[in-house]
Amino acid sequence: MSTAPIQLIIVDDHPMFREGVRFALSAFHDIEVIAEAENGTQAVELAAELQPDVVVMDLHLPGLLGVDATRQITAQSPHIAVLALTMFEDDASVAATMRAGARGYLVKGADGAAIARAVRAVAEGDIILGPRVAKHVQELLATTPAATxxxxxxxxxxxxxxxxxxxxxxxxxxxxxxxxxxxxxxxxxxxxxxxxxxxxxxxxxxxxxxxxxxxxxx
Structure with missing residues (x-):
């Protein structure tokens, strides 16, 4: 019995990067790219309309930033998992993105297999962090007071x-x-x-x- 593929939307303002991610994920038959967005507003609209399993989200976007788009998507559709895929790996960006509701955080440069593993993990409800981000998060958790x-x-x-x-x-x-x-x-x-x-x-x-x-x- 076959399982339906994980449906996802790629959000990035660079067409060539979106194409690269789409191509990298095309090697995995359990993942299907159903749409692309070039800004945060489009991402929110497409997520509401298409109800994907996962949104792969850049943070530096024109207009509505990726963190704000993430917050809106997860508020409107809690079942949609957002996976950040970005150039930023500083503590502030990681913390803001995860608090906005993202399920995972990868730094650009991750290969197709790593992205696919992260997509599967967040689709299952897990939290996943790329190796370059994990140390930042460990330090952040150790020095940040518990949330209320x-x-x-x-x-x-x-x-x-x-x-x-x-x-x-x-x-x-x-x-x-x-x-x-x-x-x-x-x-x-x-x-x-x-x-x-x-x-x-x-x-x-x-x-x-x-x-x-x-x-x-x-």
């Missing part, structure tokens, strides 16, 4: 409360009447915003804040 729960959306707070109750993704999806893929993306958002590495750490933070213990188990 006010950064979480109402839906993310619901998901976190259910996590704190010991629910798995299937249970959470059933309780909230959403797909498991959307749950995975919400969980990844929670990890990124709370700056924790796994479910156990998120649950500890939630219970310390009083979430989950009195949550309605339906």
């Amino acid at each position: 729960f006010t950064e979480l959306s109402p839906r993310e707070r619901e998901v976190l409360a259910l996590l704190a109750d010991g629910r798995n993704n299937t249970d959470i999806a059933h309780s909230l009447d959403i797909s498991e893929k959307t749950v995975r993306n919400h969980v990844s958002n929670v990890f990124a915003k709370l700056r924790v590495a796994d479910r156990a750490a998120a649950i500890i933070r939630a219970r310390e804040a009083g979430l989950g213990e009195r949550h309605d188990r339906g």
